[in-house]
Amino acid sequence: MNRLRGFLNSYHPIVHTLILGTVMARAASSMSLPFLAIYLARHTSMSAVMIGIVIGMGSLAGTVGGFIGGTLSDRFGRRIIMLAALFGWAFVFLGFGMVKLPILFMLLNMLNGLCRSFYEPVSQALMADLTEPAKRLKVFSMRYMAINLGVAVGPLLGAFFATMNGALPFLITGIIYFIYAVTLYALLIAFGIKKIEGEKKSSVTFGSAVRVIRSDMTFRLYILGGIIGAIGYSQVMVTLSQYLEQSFVDGVKMFAILMSVNAIVVIAMQIPLTRLVEKYTPLAAIVIGNLMFALGDVGFAFSHSLVWLIISMGIFTLGEILNYPAANMLIDKLAPEHMRGTYFGAQTLTNIGHFIGPWVGGFLLVSYGGNTLYVLMAVLTITGSIFYWRGSIRQMMLKNTSKKENF
Numbered sequence: 115m116n117r118l119r120g121f122l123n124s125y126h127p128i129v130h131t132l133i134l135g136t137v138m139a140r141a142a143s144s145m146s147l148p149f150l151a152i153y154l155a156r157h158t159s160m161s162a163v164m165i166g167i168v169i170g171m172g173s174l175a176g177t178v179g180g181f182i183g184g185t186l187s188d189r190f191g192r193r194i195i196m197l198a199a200l201f202g203w204a205f206v207f208l209g210f211g212m213v214k215l216p217i218l219f220m221l222l223n224m225l226n227g228l229c230r231s232f233y234e235p236v237s238q239a240l241m242a243d244l245t246e247p248a249k250r251l252k253v254f255s256m257r258y259m260a261i262n263l264g265v266a267v268g269p270l271l272g273a274f275f276a277t278m279n280g281a282l283p284f285l286i287t288g289i290i291y292f293i294y295a296v297t298l299y300a301l302l303i304a305f306g307i308k309k310i311e312g313e314k315k316s317s318v319t320f321g322s323a324v325r326v327i328r329s330d331m332t333f334r335l336y337i338l339g340g341i342i343g344a345i346g347y348s349q350v351m352v353t354l355s356q357y358l359e360q361s362f363v364d365g366v367k368m369f370a371i372l373m374s375v376n377a378i379v380v381i382a383m384q385i386p387l388t389r390l391v392e393k394y395t396p397l398a399a400i401v402i403g404n405l406m407f408a409l410g411d412v413g414f415a416f417s418h419s420l421v422w423l424i425i426s427m428g429i430f431t432l433g434e435i436l437n438y439p440a441a442n443m444l445i446d447k448l449a450p451e452h453m454r455g456t457y458f459g460a461q462t463l464t465n466i467g468h469f470i471g472p473w474v475g476g477f478l479l480v481s482y483g484g485n486t487l488y489v490l491m492a493v494l495t496i497t498g499s500i501f502y503w504r505g506s507i508r509q510m511m512l513k514n515t516s517k518k519e520n521f
Contacts, residue, residue: 126244129253131301132237135294136260139200144268144373150210150223151355152366160216162356166476168220169352170469172227183232184239184459192240192455193302199233200295207288211281231465235458242446242454250446251392254439259384266377270370335505336444337463339400342498343437344467345474346407346491350430353475354414357484358423368420372427379431387435396447397506399440401499406433408492415488444502448509 154165187195206226213219238257245253271283354372358365391399410430417423442458449457478487 124249125253127305128302129241129244131298131305132241133256133260135298136237136257137264139203139291139294140261140264141268141271141290144265144377151352152359154216154219155356155359158214158216158219162476162480163473164216165356166352166472166474168216168223170348170472171220172223172230172468175224175227175231179228179231179462182459184235184455184457184462187236187239187455187459192236192243195232195236196240197295197299197302199229199236200291200298202229203233204288204292204295207284207291209288211284211288227465231459231462235462236455238442239455239458242458247446251439251443252388254442254446255384255388258435258439259380262377262380262384264377266374266381268373268377270374330448332505332509333445333448333457333460335501335508336441336448337461339498339501339505340441340461340464341467341470342494342501343404343407344464345471346411346467346495346498348468348471349411349475349487349491350414350427352472353479353487356476357414357479357487360479361484362420368423371420372423375424375427376431376434379428380435383432383435387432388439391436391440395506396440396443397502399436400444400502403433403435403437403440404495404499406430406436407495409433411488411492411495415485415492441502444506 151165151169154160154168155162160168183195183199202225206222206229209222210219213222238254241253241257242250355366355369358369358372362368406429410426410428410433413422413426413429417426441461445457445461446454475487475491478490
């Protein structure tokens with residue numbers, strides 16, 4: 115009990131609120147979004163390539179939205195941006211369950227990407243605002259574990275509800291996001307978010323933000339590494355479901371199992387791996403994580419049974435655990451205090467990879483098959499480490515130069 119009380123007192127109540135809300139929201143969205151490609155294939159006449167484009171448009175919209183939302187949150191506060199995104203999400207998922215035309219699916223998924231790009235970086239920036247630097251890696255890791263707690267149950271629930279009604283998972287998700295938005299609004303007011311925002315707001319403008327980002331070569335190298343990683347990662351979140359449905363009996367159920375395996379491994383391994391990673395640099399975690407991604411992709415390429423697919427997903431998931439919190443730490447260390455929201459928002463430029471990935475993946479899957487697709491993605495993912503390495507070396511050199519000048 116004392117340990118639990120100490121844990122609760124170690125972080126601001128808003129941080130705990132956002133982490134708990136993340137569990138609920140991700141459980142809801144993972145009931146529906148991973149099955150969107152299958153839903154579109156079954157209920158529309160769209161080809162695999164067109165489905166990839168429709169899904170990828172969400173990430174393309176998020177590429178612009180993250181920078182805008184992050185900059186607005188630095189200037190006007192985190193609360194308004196987060197709540198607008200959550201209410202927008204509720205509308206998106208209710209729409210997914212009701213519309214039929216491909217163009218409407220595309221527009222809704224673009225709005226989905228916009229909402230995600232507003233909410234994710236702003237909530238991360240708020241968590242960092244309310245947490246001392248030494249504890250931020252643990253906060254980012256807890257947030258990532260919360261995401262996967264939700265994802266652990268979401269796909270199985272989605273597969274169950276989809277057997278009853280294909281649109282039902284989307285409708286349930288929309289309702290849950292609406293409830294979360296209303297609840298978060300009340301809690302933010304209760305815990306004095308207006309006072310916090312008053313202390314954290316800055317006079318940053320879009321012009322000044324663009325100039326800083328354009329001049330920050332280290333940040334651009336990190337983004338290039340993230341884009342490459344996103345291209346590879348999207349093959350598991352989007353293309354894998356189509357590959358399994360084409361290549362295996364009960365491919366949809368297998369995909370649901372793999373998504374839950376992904377989440378369970380994160381839940382089981384997040385804490386011990388985070389403790390281990392704290393002893394090393396974020397760069398080392400990213401490089402090893404990309405290697406795990408690549409090994410998992412090779413496994414997907416040559417697995418012929420559910421057992422080997424599960425092993426491959428487990429290896430791939432170890433890469434996630436190492437990679438994503440470490441990437442957030444690189445951005446947190448790089449960002450000026452008054453522009454944290456802007457930097458986390460601009461980090462969504464990696465969504466370019468999530469836009470390119472489904473389209474390229476759909477093309478490679480149709481033209482060359484899953485084996486070629488995942489082997490190529492393994493090679494591509496490893497190359498992304500080069501950009502992170504160059505960015506980290508450059509940042510280290512700049513810090514050393516600055517220390518010498520101050521001395």
